[in-house]
Amino acid sequence: MKIRYLLKKIxxxxxxxxxxxxxxxxFEKYFRSLTESTLQAEVEAEKDTKGIWRVELMIKSPYNLYRVSKKGKTFLEAVDLADAALQAQVRKGREKIKERRRKAERKG
Structure with a gap:
């Protein structure tokens, strides 16, 4: 997976x-069927004047865009919060796809 960093003054x-x-x-385990060239990740990080970190994680696949932005007192805390939120988004998206396939099988 390609990772692109966008760092502001840090x-x-x-x-x-x-x-x-x-x-x-x-996150690669969720996108096993995709090649490395089609899956991209972006990380944007900045620290404001009060010392609060903001980390934005974005994963682009050919069909979906998953994006989350979280703040924390330290860089690692902000990364952990963003990671947990992004995992929840990806899991929810995968469950939606599975549910649609199940419904389509019942109808067809």
Missing amino acids: TLSDREKDYLEKKIQR
Whole structure:
């Protein structure tokens, strides 16, 4: 999966980048049938004047766009919150697809 970073007036340490990449790589299990070139992830991070981090995670697949933005006191906290919310979105989307397929099988 390609990961693109959009950082505003900050730099991330190697430890923070590794942590973020591990979190994002876990989403590949939901998109096994897609090739790496069709699946993209974007990370936008910024720190405001009060020291609050905002992290936005976005995963683009050919059929859907999953996007979430969360704030936290630390970078890692914001990443964890965004990761949990994005996982819930992806799971909900997958369940919708499965339900539609089940309904289509019953009708057809």
